[in-house]
Amino acid sequence: MLSHVFNRHVLVEPVEEEEEKKESLIALPQDYKKQESPYLIVKILEKAWDCSLHLEYGDRVVIERRMLVEIEIKGDKNYLVLENYIYGRLDDEAY
Numbered sequence: 742m743l744s745h746v747f748n749r750h751v752l753v754e755p756v757e758e759e760e761e762k763k764e765s766l767i768a769l770p771q772d773y774k775k776q777e778s779p780y781l782i783v784k785i786l787e788k789a790w791d792c793s794l795h796l797e798y799g800d801r802v803v804i805e806r807r808m809l810v811e812i813e814i815k816g817d818k819n820y821l822v823l824e825n826y827i828y829g830r831l832d833d834e835a836y
Contacts, residue, residue, distance in 0.1 A: 743812075743819045746789045750821045753783035755809070756801060781806040782831065783822070792824045801831045 746752045785800045796802070808826040812819045 742817060743787070743814075743821075746787050746821065747791075748789060749791055749793075749824045750789050751785060751792065751794075751796065751824055751827065752787035753802075753804070753809070753820050753822055754786055755820060756782040756784055777806065779806055780804065780828070781809060783809070783820070788824075794824050794827060796827075796830070803828045803831065 743752055780803050782801055783804055785796050785798055785802060787798070788794075788796055804822050804826050805828070808822055810821045812821065
């Protein structure tokens with residue numbers, strides 16, 4: 742895992758969303774995928790020293806899914822997002 746991030750980036754970990762399994766009466770193609778939300782909940786792991794947002798490690802925030810950058814180094818996946826693409830923090834009660 743990256744130990745330091747720079748240039749207003751935040752190192753995050755995507756939070757797994759629970760998928761509801763419902764029996765459908767409609768036949769769907771086998772390669773059918775449910776449309777994903779354009780937003781994603783992530784957990785803050787590390788932030789650059791020049792971030793202006795008041796984020797604590799472990800906070801859960803909402804970002805735009807397409808702005809999440811995946812960097813793989815020696816088989817280890819790291820996820821970064823620029824602080825501008827963080828929409829807001831979730832309260833513990835809301836999650």
